[in-house]
Amino acid sequence: MKKIRVLIAKPGLDGHDRGAKVVARALRDAGMEVIYTGIQKTPEDIVEAAIQEDVDAVGLSILSGAHMTLFPRVTKLLRKRGMGDVLVVGGGIIPPKDALELKKAGVAEVFGPGTPLNTIVDFIEKNVGKKPDVAG
Amino acid sequence: MSDEATLKDIERARREWEKRTLARSLEASPERSGKFMTTSSQEVGSLYTPSDNADLEYMEDLGFPGEYPFTRGVHATMYRGRLWTMRQFAGHGSAEDTNARYRYLLEHGETGLSVAFDMPTLYGFSTDDREAEGEFGICGVACASLEDMEILFEGIPVDQVSTSMTINGPAAVLWAMYIAMAENRGMGSEVLRGTIQNDILKEYQAQKEWIFPPEPHMRLVVDTIEYASEHLPLWNPISISGYHIREAGSTAVQELAFTLSNGFEYVKWCVERGLEVDSFAPRLSFFFNAHSDLFEEVAKYRAARRIWAREMKERFAARNPRSWWMRFHTQTAGVSLTAQQPENNIVRVAIQALAAVLGGTQSLHTNSMDEAWAVPTERAVRIALRTQQIIAHESGVTSTADPLGGSYYLEWMTDHMEEEAYRYFDRIEELGGVIPAIGKGFYQREIARSAYRYQREIERKERVIVGVNAHITEEPEVVEYLRIDREAERRQLKRLKRVREKRDSRKVRGALEGLRKAAEGEDNLMPPILECARAYATLGETVETLKEVFGLYEEPLVY
Incomplete structure (x- = not known):
């Protein structure tokens, strides 16, 4: 079976990459191919990388609080570039109310602090390749 | 810190204690875990005595x-x-x-x-x-x-x-x-x-x-x-x-x-x-x-x-x-805070x-x-x-x-x-x-x-974090949190515009140029940076001037 390809990306300015790196490594250990962008990527950089790397899923990590501006921009740009079927998930310091809104904007799931790594692995394995429930 | 003879006595007594009291106790009820470790995964022994501080002066x-x-x-x-x-x-x-x-x-x-x-x-x-x-x-x-x-x-x-x-x-x-x-x-x-x-x-x-x-x-x-x-x-x-x-x-x-x-x-x-x-x-x-x-x-x-x-x-x-x-200075560990409970x-x-x-x-x-x-x-x-x-x-x-x-x-x-x-x-x-x-x-x-x-x-639950991997409650988290007023951003942008308008732009240009020259040389950069600040040069302008001389850094990606 083809390996799931995941882009782990850090939009926004914050340099808190602990979570992104731990998740990247867990997905790799779970047999996925993982590409990590490094910090401070714009939504445009991230979508470009997703296209170049032909990924099945994009994991966005942000701890600066700019998620409400930057996550929806990634999902919108992906749709615009014909990559609307890419599974987008997010994590970081994201209050529950914001998480609900992000889901409406096409982020399939938001993983807050304390989420077990297996939960993230399972979610990606189960949902990759499925059309997102929410249309843009 | 004790003299050698005392340390030897303590060592001997400790071995006795292990055989006699500790072994009996372990037989009756074993320890909770095979390994006890600190937050940093440093293994910790069951007891410390003066013989563990033998070299301490x-x-x-x-x-x-x-x-x-x-x-x-x-x-x-x-x-x-x-x-x-x-x-x-x-x-x-x-x-x-x-x-x-x-x-x-x-x-x-x-x-x-x-x-x-x-x-x-x-x-x-x-x-x-x-x-x-x-x-x-x-x-x-x-x-x-x-x-x-x-x-x-x-x-x-x-x-x-x-x-x-x-x-x-x-x-x-x-x-x-x-x-x-x-x-x-x-x-x-x-x-x-x-x-x-x-x-x-x-x-x-x-x-x-x-x-x-x-x-x-x-x-x-x-x-x-x-x-x-x-x-x-x-x-x-x-x-x-x-x-x-x-x-x-x-x-x-x-x-x-x-x-x-x-x-x-x-x-x-x-x-x-x-x-x-x-x-x-x-x-x-x-x-x-x-x-x-x-x-x-x-x-x-x-x-x-x-x-x-x-x-x-x-x-x-x-x-x-x-x-x-x-x-x-010390700050408590942000990473240890749980979103749960x-x-x-x-x-x-x-x-x-x-x-x-x-x-x-x-x-x-x-x-x-x-x-x-x-x-x-x-x-x-x-x-x-x-x-x-x-x-x-x-x-x-x-x-x-x-x-x-x-x-x-x-x-x-x-x-x-x-x-x-x-x-x-x-x-x-x-x-x-x-x-x-x-x-x-x-x-x-x-x-x-x-x-x-x-x-x-x-x-793997080798480490228990209360509320996260043990003692979990299913109640939804109700947290009040601070929202940033978007109006403040508009006010800030307006202010910045006003600052740019009312400052002496010739003075700003002069200060930035002075900074660039100093950066290319070897003099201490604080005096020219102070000149920029006094002239109301913005943070972005000042740093941009230095970027032009110093360049940017790219990190090696490791995870």
């Missing part, structure tokens, strides 16, 4: 508080004389919003200010730069020009209150704005007290708020240290920080070793510049994390003081005892703050219970501050210096961490020193490995 290794090697504290009276500075890191939204929060904190008994800047400011962008979009005022306050700095400190007696600024890449620029703000209020820079973090090495290693490549950044750091030693004798021009290294996932030993080795690197650069070690070393300050493993943390602070004193005295030949002492964080913070106090900290920030969700509400901040006050006035631990000193376990741990730190110093040396090790991704690899191991231990 009281006078040489511990001594007395206020004297070399300062293991027991930097002041003779410790908290009997003066309590630590209760300094809550704060900043959000616009300068007006944060000014109001500072006044609130000072009214509630806080004794020093600590500025949190927003992400664009931390990277040297002005609020109206494209890169700043969506980031205004969330993690801290935006400070894009001298005018923002003036509003931020309006009505606050900056000649009496000490101000700590968490700023690194553009530290020199924000510091210049602070100095210019005081000048405009008629104060000389020599009265100003405070700290700029200005620790760029740990940015490459852990926190990632760099701008330029390491060499020009190091030059700027040395420039600020030199400038402070001449013009701001009460200012700490650097706060050498382990906090972020630990938050990024390191162990306590890595935090200790990397921080100290960064400290030595700054001293080396300053000495190479031609500065006399005793002219600047007394103003070097430190910043550590406080995690929940109480003894491990206390041992870390004690080991740090001892190593620093020894190396400053012996390796760098400092003669002034103030060059030997390590003064440090947030009230439990009050207890975690209390234990961590207690560790910092038992470890002899000079100032302390206690995190608020709601910070796994967002920047804290006023109520949460007040509880965090009250936690410090309860430790100070009710716990009794402030009545005597180094109250845990002499604990067999603690002294063993202190020695052990010291040894491990020296092992790291050797490895860094083998890699060619701190900056080459950064280029090779050494720190990032070490830290990422520890972070992953820690996470796996939680997943």
Whole structure:
């Protein structure tokens, strides 16, 4: 079976990459191919990388609080570039109310602090390749 | 510390105890776990006795508080004389919003200010730069020009209150704005007290708020240290920080070793510049994390003081005892806060703050219970501050210096961490020193490995985190949290526009050009940066000028 390809990306300015790196490594250990962008990527950089790397899923990590501006921009740009079927998930310091809104904007799931790594692995394995429930 | 014959007796008695009492007890009920370990995965034995401290020489290794090697504290009276500075890191939204929060904190008994800047400011962008979009005022306050700095400190007696600024890449620029703000209020820079973090090495290693490549950044750091030693004798021009290294996932030993080795690197650069070690070393300050493993943390602070004193005295030949002492700020561990059952964080913070106090900290920030969700509400901040006050006035631990000193376990741990730190110093040396090790991704690899191991231990339940992998409740979390007023961003953008319009643009251009010329040469950059601040050049303009000369840094990607 083809390996799931995941882009782990850090939009926004914050340099808190602990979570992104731990998740990247867990997905790799779970047999996925993982590409990590490094910090401070714009939504445009991230979508470009997703296209170049032909990924099945994009994991966005942000701890600066700019998620409400930057996550929806990634999902919108992906749709615009014909990559609307890419599974987008997010994590970081994201209050529950914001998480609900992000889901409406096409982020399939938001993983807050304390989420077990297996939960993230399972979610990606189960949902990759499925059309997102929410249309843009 | 005991004589050899006594130690032999103790050893023998211990073996007897193991055979007789311990074995029987284990038979009746085995231990809860096959392995007991600290937060940093250091294995811990079942009991410590004088034989675990056999090599400890009281006078040489511990001594007395206020004297070399300062293991027991930097002041003779410790908290009997003066309590630590209760300094809550704060900043959000616009300068007006944060000014109001500072006044609130000072009214509630806080004794020093600590500025949190927003992400664009931390990277040297002005609020109206494209890169700043969506980031205004969330993690801290935006400070894009001298005018923002003036509003931020309006009505606050900056000649009496000490101000700590968490700023690194553009530290020199924000510091210049602070100095210019005081000048405009008629104060000389020599009265100003405070700290700029200005620790760029740990940015490459852990926190990632760099701008330029390491060499020009190091030059700027040395420039600020030199400038402070001449013009701001009460200012700490650097706060050498382990906090972020630990938050990024390191162990306590890595935090200790990397921080100290960064400290030595700054001293080396300053000495190479031609500065006399005793002219600047007394103003070097430190910043550590406080995690929940109480003894491990206390041992870390004690080991740090001892190593620093020894190396400053012996390796760098400092003669002034103030060059030997390590003064440090502590913040409780942000990463230890759980989003689940947030009230439990009050207890975690209390234990961590207690560790910092038992470890002899000079100032302390206690995190608020709601910070796994967002920047804290006023109520949460007040509880965090009250936690410090309860430790100070009710716990009794402030009545005597180094109250845990002499604990067999603690002294063993202190020695052990010291040894491990020296092992790291050797490895860094083998890699060619701190900056080459950064280029090779050494720190990032070490830290990422520890972070992953820690996470796996939680997943496998080798490590219990209450509310996360045990004692879970299914209730949805109801948290009140602070929302940033978007109106503040519009106000800030308007203000910035007005600043650009009303300033003398010829003066701004002249100051920026002066800075560029100085950056191309070798002179100290503080005077031209101050000229930029006085002319109301924006943060973005000033940093951009330096970028054109110094270039940008790209990190090696390691996970």
